[in-house]
Amino acid sequence: DAGVTQSPTHLIKTRGQQVTLRCSPKSGHDTVSWYQQALGQGPQFIFQYYEEEERQRGNFPDRFSGHQFPNYSSELNVNALLLGDSALYLCASSPGATNEKLFFGSGTQLSVL
């Protein structure tokens, strides 16, 4: 079992650019959640996808958008990057929209210059 896999592991962008991060959930999981972890902070919830729809959303601007594919994998898109978007982006998957069996990937480290 490969667990939750994220790509790429590291990414460097400049302000104003757009970025796409990818996540493949753990086998048997159909729900994907995205979290942003700034340096020295705990993870903050961005949004959750289930049945290819955004089900819950945290306090993030519309520049942050996502998608879930029929195979349950997911993408996180961030437009018009700001320096403050530099963070570790974590993907978590679960069987259904429950927190009891949430598995996290190793994350994508995004640096915005």
Place this chain on the structure above:
Amino acid sequence: AQSVTQLGSHVSVSEGALVLLRCNYSSSVPPYLFWYVQYPNQGLQLLLKYTSAATLVKGINGFEAEFKKSETSFHLTKPSAHMSDAAEYFCAVSDRRTPLVFGKGTRLSVIA
């Protein structure tokens, strides 16, 4: 709204000593509580969780935590620290379906 406060951003213990990491929560509904560990350059790994069953919860790697409603606390303990326990620890609160709300984390250092 739910929130978590982790007391102490950095805790240092000697190898073999007791580990105590403090977490207080705020929740308007019966909470689910979690402790996660994060090693450098890695994601989060679930140590243990409280989901309204037994108040003393045992997790992996010898860690345990006790839910105390009267004190709104969920402190993490381990009787004897190992060097491999050095990591960042996060407490989180939720109910069954709302997103996890994390604390700012506590960095545990273990001194030989």
